[in-house]
Amino acid sequence: MGASRNALVVAGGRVVLPDRIIDADLLVQDGKIAGIREHAARGTTEPALPATPNSQTVDAHGLMVMAGMIDTHVHLRDPGHPHRETFGTGTSAAAVGGITTVLEMPSGIPAVADAKSWHYKNDVVGPKAYVDFGLYGGAGHTNTAQIAEQAAAGAIAFKSFMNAPGPGADPGFDTRALPDDTSFLAAMKAIAATGRVAVVHAESDSICGCLAALMKTRGRNDLRAHAESRPPVAEEEAVARAIRLAGAAGSRLSIAHISTGAAVEQVRRAKARGQDVTAEACPHHLFHTLSNSEHLGPYAKVNPPLRDHDDVTALWAGLADGTIDYIGTDHAPYTIEDKDKGWSDIWSAPSGVHGLESVLPALLTAVNDGQLSLPQLTRVISQRASQVFGLHSKGHLREGSDADFILVDMDRLGVIDPSGQHSVSRSAAKLWAGRATRGSVVATYVRGTLVAEDGELRGQPGHGQLVRPEGRP
Numbered sequence: 001m002g003a004s005r006n007a008l009v010v011a012g013g014r015v016v017l018p019d020r021i022i023d024a025d026l027l028v029q030d031g032k033i034a035g036i037r038e039h040a041a042r043g044t045t046e047p048a049l050p051a052t053p054n055s056q057t058v059d060a061h062g063l064m065v066m067a068g069m070i071d072t073h074v075h076l077r078d079p080g081h082p083h084r085e086t087f088g089t090g091t092s093a094a095a096v097g098g099i100t101t102v103l104e105m106p107s108g109i110p111a112v113a114d115a116k117s118w119h120y121k122n123d124v125v126g127p128k129a130y131v132d133f134g135l136y137g138g139a140g141h142t143n144t145a146q147i148a149e150q151a152a153a154g155a156i157a158f159k160s161f162m163n164a165p166g167p168g169a170d171p172g173f174d175t176r177a178l179p180d181d182t183s184f185l186a187a188m189k190a191i192a193a194t195g196r197v198a199v200v201h202a203e204s205d206s207i208c209g210c211l212a213a214l215m216k217t218r219g220r221n222d223l224r225a226h227a228e229s230r231p232p233v234a235e236e237e238a239v240a241r242a243i244r245l246a247g248a249a250g251s252r253l254s255i256a257h258i259s260t261g262a263a264v265e266q267v268r269r270a271k272a273r274g275q276d277v278t279a280e281a282c283p284h285h286l287f288h289t290l291s292n293s294e295h296l297g298p299y300a301k302v303n304p305p306l307r308d309h310d311d312v313t314a315l316w317a318g319l320a321d322g323t324i325d326y327i328g329t330d331h332a333p334y335t336i337e338d339k340d341k342g343w344s345d346i347w348s349a350p351s352g353v354h355g356l357e358s359v360l361p362a363l364l365t366a367v368n369d370g371q372l373s374l375p376q377l378t379r380v381i382s383q384r385a386s387q388v389f390g391l392h393s394k395g396h397l398r399e400g401s402d403a404d405f406i407l408v409d410m411d412r413l414g415v416i417d418p419s420g421q422h423s424v425s426r427s428a429a430k431l432w433a434g435r436a437t438r439g440s441v442v443a444t445y446v447r448g449t450l451v452a453e454d455g456e457l458r459g460q461p462g463h464g465q466l467v468r469p470e471g472r473p
Helices: 087-097 115-128 144-153 181-194 205-217 223-229 232-249 261-272 283-287 290-300 309-321 336-343 359-368 374-388
Strands: 007-011 014-016 021-029 032-038 055-059 064-067 069-074 099-104 132-135 158-161 197-201 252-255 277-281 405-415 436-446 449-453
Touching (some): 014 374, 021 064, 064 374, 069 359, 069 374, 087 099, 087 449, 115 132, 115 144, 144 158, 144 181, 158 181, 181 197, 181 232, 181 252, 205 232, 232 261, 261 277, 261 309, 277 283, 277 309, 277 374, 283 309, 283 359, 290 336, 309 374, 359 374, 359 405, 359 436
Parallel strands (some): 069 099, 099 132, 158 197
Antiparallel strands (some): 007 021, 014 021, 021 032, 064 405, 405 436
16 A cells, blocks of 8 residues: 555554454554454564554554444533533543544534524534534424434434423423324334434333322432333333334334333344334443442433343343344433432432443443453444444444544453543533443544543544434445
């Protein structure tokens, strides 16, 4: 290969692919992967892809080289709530955490509800981005007619809730709320016409609403009361209904933050029937239960709520057999002031937890503990998200793909310490605080540029670029 203006040789590492791990060097030219050469093919440990006069060599001996994570589910609070997060702080946290692309939900003020608000959000957040990003569109009962124009603008997917807006919801929540079957079916048909995937928060509005009212009547103000107001059956009923209605509409469906074993089984059966249904798991549902987090009160409040051990076991089984396709953090930061209200009244605290800088240390630890392999991990944090959302230049270590990769030390020990994180409201990230880890992201590259190293930001705002769907595989 000839000289390049921007060439990088990542030498001596172990490259993690979706089906195997190989000893290989990686060559990057102008932000793209230009080649991978296995060491065994030449019988030497010298770099197989030699540096040119214009190239830089990165020593990856003793490290794993993996595709950067595509976080399918983030709320970076921009525009609207800079005291909780901004696109700059959120994407800097992503960079340090080993996440090279974030897919941002349509929440914010104003909510993304049509082409104009989609473009406005892109204009606001783009100059702040340290990593690449996609922007969801909103699909609710008040803006079904605007779904097509959001797709034409570049919406990566569409987000909808099967719940009506709750108390304290941001203005514009109606533009992603589908609380009745008629509006849900209409939105699914409109999304089907765009070819995008419908990402659905599946909890029964009537079950959750009635049980929450009952808990309040009984004077229940604790974290467990919140969980009991959103029981497993509320998710399971909604998932079943979403699958049936999306199938009737011919739309692609993805279940966001799946949390129960029965819901996983419904997705498994839908896949077996040949329906285009996928599912996302979140790290808080994989690593925490209600019982072991109850002492955190409002800092463990999230929707769907944390479940029990059997549901957690079912989620891991779903990851292992491919029923659950990808992992997203559902990073939804709030401040100490927001959350502390819940100590005396759980209903007054918002639902949501941090996740950008905790997800990969937790998952790498799980690999070390034997819960999954590194090839399995790269499938659920990178490859499948790329396929589902049509980001075919992302999420892969292969020639021609964007050079979005991370260097990982599988032996590095650590403890998750929110005080050193990059989120604005990191002091409220109590769910993960003090968790011991083994395995760490030591460097993050976005399109061949170093954006974070050893927990420190190295990139520049505006380096991140907007991504749009590139079509189905």
